[in-house]
Amino acid sequence: MKDVIRIILVFIPMFSVAFILRYFINRNRSKKQQTESDSFSQEGYILKMPNMYRVVSFLLIVFWLLVTIIILLTQLEDWPYIIAFGIFSGLPGIIMLICFSLWKVEVQKEKFIYRNFIGKTKVYQYMELKFQDDDKGIKWYFYKDGKKVFSMPYYIENGNKLERVYKKYQTKNRNKLNEEKKEEIIGSSKKL
DSSP, rough: HHHHHHHHHHHHHHHHHHHHHHHHHHHHHHHHHHHOOOOOOSSSSEEEEEEHHHHHHHHHHHHHHHHHHHHHHHTTHHHHHHHHHHHHHHHHHHHHHHHHHOEEEESSSSSEEEETTTTEEEEEGGOEEEEETTTTSSEEEEEEEEEEEEEEETTTEEETTHHHHHHHHHHHHHHHHHHHHHHHHHHHHHHO
16 A cells, blocks of 8 residues: 555656646747747847747746655655755755846837846836947846946847847937938038
8 A cells, every 4th residue: 555655756756847847838838939929019029038948937936836745645754854954955946036036127119127036126217328249148247337237148048139129229229310410511501
């Protein structure tokens, strides 16, 4: 009887992890297809951490809970130490899940809104920022008054949309400034 219970306790986590992974992979595929078909709207794009970051941390939490339940059901003698180890191994998963779920960048036409891992929100106007690529091409940096205020890692899904919208804004404004300068030059030459 004990062998049957142990087999059940081994197969339940295996099947639950397989179903959870399948669910998140299918959900990620449908979201990618949906976001690729969406066009730029007034609200803008919302950039988040890749779903695999949340899936891995969620799986750590599930693993920690299952190990804790198995330990409590088998009633090992050293269970307090094992539970303490489980808390220390499960706590990073909980923190990662919260942090990766909070991080978000909303890209709009003239600004972007950044929410960090803690949940603090900052708004950056494109006209105040300067853009610079990393030498290795793995990050994009934004500077304000010579200080780095934001960096976008390469692994963010569709993270290059922020770069593209920023560059589009800069070229649009550069064209406007050039037209204004031409009009000023033409206006001043007509006065002479």
